[in-house]
Amino acid sequence: MNGQFRSAPGSVNLEMLKAQAFDLSPEPALVVNGDGALVAVNEAAERLFGQGLSLLARGRFGAALPTGSALVSLLNRAIEEGAPVRERGVEISLFGHPSFEADGAAAPLADGSVLLTLHVKGGSLGGERTGAEAAGLRTIVGLGRMLAHEIKNPLMGIRGAAQLLKSGAKAEDAPLAQLIVDETDRVRRLVDRMEAFSDDALPDCQPINIHQVLDRVKALAANGVADGLSLTDDYDPSLPPAFGDEDQLIQIFLNLVKNAAEAAHSRGDGRGAITVHTAYRHGVRVRAARGQALRGAPLEIRVQDNGPGVPAHLRESLFQPFVTTKTHGAGLGLALVAKLVAGHGGLIDFESEPGRTTFRVLLPIASHDPVASQKDVTA
Known part of the structure; x- marks a missing residue:
């Protein structure tokens, strides 16, 4: 205007x-x-x-x-x-x-x-997914189960045989045997990540201080992927407890901070920065899976970086499996994050432009009635 x-x-x-x-x-x-x-x-x-x-x-x-x-x-x-x-x-x-x-x-x-x-035709990336996203996750669940059964056992046999070859190989052949070991380990890690999609167990949700989760994630990132970056926070100290699974919440935000760190590092000018914000958003409600009633998810966590941004051609499918901006990435991290957020009855979204990308997660808060809170997540 x-x-x-x-x-x-x-x-x-x-x-x-x-x-x-x-x-x-x-x-x-x-x-x-x-x-x-x-x-x-x-x-x-x-x-x-x-x-x-x-x-x-x-x-x-x-x-x-x-x-x-x-x-x-x-x-x-x-x-x-x-x-x-x-x-x-x-x-x-x-x-x-x-x-x-x-x-x-x-x-x-x-x-x-x-x-x-x-x-009016927009859909959330949380509890209720578009047809393409839902089909993508169903596909990855099936692939995870199949790969776990059909590939992991043969992989261990190949790795064991490569280690035996390495122990008796000539000096010039040892690197080739080690290459087999390394590649089987890489495939095993990929299978393990895909297998995570086949885990239909409900999150073990309890009242939890989301800032404790985020501080742990920051500590892990500061000594790893975010080393050399400015990693700051902007917390709302008045937030009520979240209702979530601590291990899964750590996995969600560690993935988001890791992605933000990789984007910030890619600037190459030594001025990469990540900021983690929290806030309470009144009136935010998310529709549960399978057309259940809307429920509150007012706890907002934003992970922002000053990297180059998400390419325009990937923005509509960023949370689908095998979609990635990384040369050597598998494209499973954000798909798994979206699955875990949806399992919590929450929503994930993002905004991106050159120099500023923000991933936003909305989560439910813990009810005074723990039984009622559990019903909210399992609806």
Whole structure:
């Protein structure tokens, strides 16, 4: 809306072009001013809600939102961060319209208002996956089970035979035998990682201090993959306990920090940086697997790096198996992370541009009733 465009003398008025671009956008779009009043909607939004601006704008926009609405959280984030933000799988309930889910994006404008855009066909990367993602995970589960049974035992035989050959080999042949040992070990590690997808056991969830998990991950990374990088945190000290499996949460965030470290190192200028943020996001709800009811997942953890960003052609499939930006990567790390986050009843998403990539995980908090918390995760 406030971007800089150049127009030739005698061309169509710049403000008119902006208005047309807003109105002709295929995505429903609304502008909310600093007082929470709805000041503009485009034609797509009017079609979505079946009402004109005069009806939509009656009363303040905030008054039309239910208590704890994720849209309020989204608008507040855009204002607080001073940058465009997005939310996947937001529950929309406005103007008496039946509630539905959409991806939401909010961008602050120069006059203090916020542009809110909805993508009704969007799907979350947490509890409810797209058909391609679900099929991909089912495939990897089957592959994991098959490989564990059919490959691991022969691999051990090959490795043992190579070690025997190495012990009696000539000096010039020993490196070849060691190569066989190393390669069988590499394949075994790959099989072990794939086998993790075939583990359908539910996470052993307990109330847990998420900052203790993140501090452990940071300590591990600082002495390993993040050595030589700036590794900082920005924690909200008032966060309630998360409800999760400590080992799996460590695995989730260690994977994300490892990826962030590799991206930051790739800058090659010695100024790579990673920051881990935590926050509480009111109104965030995630739909459980198999169409179960929406549930709260307000605990937000963001892992941000200043690397080159995720290539555009990989962004839509980044959480699917075998998708990777690494020359020697297997493309299983983020797929496993997404599986573990979904098992916790959470959501994972990311935003990326050159110089800034942020992976965001939303998790449920521990209920005062531990039985109720367990039911939430196993729904």
